[in-house]
Amino acid sequence: MARTRISSGSRFEEEIGYSRAVVDGDDIFVSGTTGYDYTTMTIVDDVVAQADQTFRNIAEALAKADATLDDVVRVLFIVPRRGDWEPCYPVIKKYLGKARPASTLIHALLQNDAMRIEIEVTARRQKKA
Known part of the structure; x- marks a missing residue:
C-alpha cells in the first residue's frame, strides 16, 4: 500500500x-500538533482551550485518513509548564x-x-468487518 501524506x-x-500526518497501511502517524486554529492561524492563551483545539486538529487529520480519535493507540504530550498539565485532564479524557x-508526558x-x-498521536485503523 502506498504512503499517503495529509496536510x-x-x-x-x-x-x-x-x-x-502520514498514513502507511493501517498505521497513521500524526505530527506534534498544537492549539493553532489553522483557519485563522491564531492561538488562544488558555491551555485548556489549546488542548481542545489541538484534539480537534488531530481529529481532522485522522478523519482524512478514515480514522477517529478512538483509533489512537499511542499519544505523546509535551507541556512546557508543569502546572498546565492537570487542568488538561478533562479535555484528554473527553x-x-x-x-x-x-x-x-514530557x-x-x-x-x-x-x-x-x-x-x-499514532493511530491504527480498525479492520472493517
Whole structure:
C-alpha cells in the first residue's frame, strides 16, 4: 500500500517540510500538533482551550485518513509548564477516554511561548468487518 501524506493547510508544513500526518497501511502517524486554529492561524492563551483545539486538529487529520480519535493507540504530550498539565485532564479524557492509548508526558519548551501544549498521536485503523 502506498504512503499517503495529509496536510492541515498550515503554513508551517510547507515552510518546514513535514506533513500533518502520514498514513502507511493501517498505521497513521500524526505530527506534534498544537492549539493553532489553522483557519485563522491564531492561538488562544488558555491551555485548556489549546488542548481542545489541538484534539480537534488531530481529529481532522485522522478523519482524512478514515480514522477517529478512538483509533489512537499511542499519544505523546509535551507541556512546557508543569502546572498546565492537570487542568488538561478533562479535555484528554473527553477525546481519548474511549481509546485509552499508551501515553507519555514530557515537559519541554515548544517552538514559541504562545504554545502551551503539543500532542502527537499514532493511530491504527480498525479492520472493517
